[in-house]
Amino acid sequence: MVRNIFKIVVLIAIGILLGSDKSYIAQMKNMRGIKLYFDHLPESFQQDEFRELIKRIIFFEFNAVFTPAYEGANAYYQSELLENTGLDLQKFKHELLKEEIEFGIICPVFHDPHAFREIPYIQPVDQFGSKEQNTWQKFVCPSNEEYRNYKINIIVEAIEKLTPDYVCLDFIRFPIHWEMVSKNEYQNVIRNFCFCKNCIKNFIQYSKIDTGDNQNITELISTDYKELFAEWKTFQITSFVSNLKNRIRTSENKIKIIVQTIPWLPKEFNGAIKNIAGQDVKALSEIADFISPMIYSDLLKRDLSFRKSLLDDFNKSKINNILPSFDLLENRFNNVEEIKDFIHREFSDNYILFHFGRLVITK
Numbered sequence: 001m002v003r004n005i006f007k008i009v010v011l012i013a014i015g016i017l018l019g020s021d022k023s024y025i026a027q028m029k030n031m032r033g034i035k036l037y038f039d040h041l042p043e044s045f046q047q048d049e050f051r052e053l054i055k056r057i058i059f060f061e062f063n064a065v066f067t068p069a070y071e072g073a074n075a076y077y078q079s080e081l082l083e084n085t086g087l088d089l090q091k092f093k094h095e096l097l098k099e100e101i102e103f104g105i106i107c108p109v110f111h112d113p114h115a116f117r118e119i120p121y122i123q124p125v126d127q128f129g130s131k132e133q134n135t136w137q138k139f140v141c142p143s144n145e146e147y148r149n150y151k152i153n154i155i156v157e158a159i160e161k162l163t164p165d166y167v168c169l170d171f172i173r174f175p176i177h178w179e180m181v182s183k184n185e186y187q188n189v190i191r192n193f194c195f196c197k198n199c200i201k202n203f204i205q206y207s208k209i210d211t212g213d214n215q216n217i218t219e220l221i222s223t224d225y226k227e228l229f230a231e232w233k234t235f236q237i238t239s240f241v242s243n244l245k246n247r248i249r250t251s252e253n254k255i256k257i258i259v260q261t262i263p264w265l266p267k268e269f270n271g272a273i274k275n276i277a278g279q280d281v282k283a284l285s286e287i288a289d290f291i292s293p294m295i296y297s298d299l300l301k302r303d304l305s306f307r308k309s310l311l312d313d314f315n316k317s318k319i320n321n322i323l324p325s326f327d328l329l330e331n332r333f334n335n336v337e338e339i340k341d342f343i344h345r346e347f348s349d350n351y352i353l354f355h356f357g358r359l360v361i362t363k
């Protein structure tokens, strides 16, 4: 009893010292999360009520699992809005709950290969007038009202059907395939989106700028109104999160919102996290419960100082509700014990690891 009271006093003191409710929650939680993508796992993991999979999750001592609720037009739950696949996340969640493992859904927001293919007018346009997107990432225009409502309705449905503990917003940005941008390869010109008709109209309304009889509005915005345009872009992203929050947060629903951000320092690449991606991390951190920077140092071939400089910057900016996501190298381990030791050694605080497929020994 005395010990428990002592524990509570210490925890409250930590909360006060950290000066934020949110960081207090983060400290309490001690999350050991894992992202899990069923399409990267052997089919057998879906069989027998996910028994083998749950056994492995328990072995690694993860206490939260994050998995996509849908991809494009395909839902991984019984949906009325999307195509149903064979995967039954309701059942999976139920099995996790029995083991007291928390469940989070990953919801891609502005990456949607299906909508990109089917609705040409929501394909975003860069500063050179190009709509081309050469990688597997297919972004749509973040300012399209119709698409924004459609996506919010899907996320709301997924939450109603799956009652997750967390909703993790992925691809919540203007188009940028950040994984492909390395320090050395970076040139002054990263493609800047979006200058589609709708965005230009929307921006002019927002900024009330006078374009006069200028024939090249894209150029005018890119040169004379760069900062204002970046502000408008961040507003598109931030307002999506606050609109969603207004829809899903009720007195009964305590679901927590996680926003995935790209792992760039504020000044890196000429401030591209705001100017290009449209992510105002400080503003997002005030709406979301957690900000989850994707600190994938292995993928980006950057050393541990990269991880440290990012986390230090959050500290300096007094952004306390950080739940970082780290990546695991593929096929680096010989057996599961080795992996478990590595995770325990490497990651001591709250984290979400990317991803479970990398923990399956294939050699």
Ligand SMILES: [Zn+2]
Pocket: 124, 125, 141, 142, 143, 194, 195, 196, 197, 198, 199
């Ligand atoms: Zn647009």
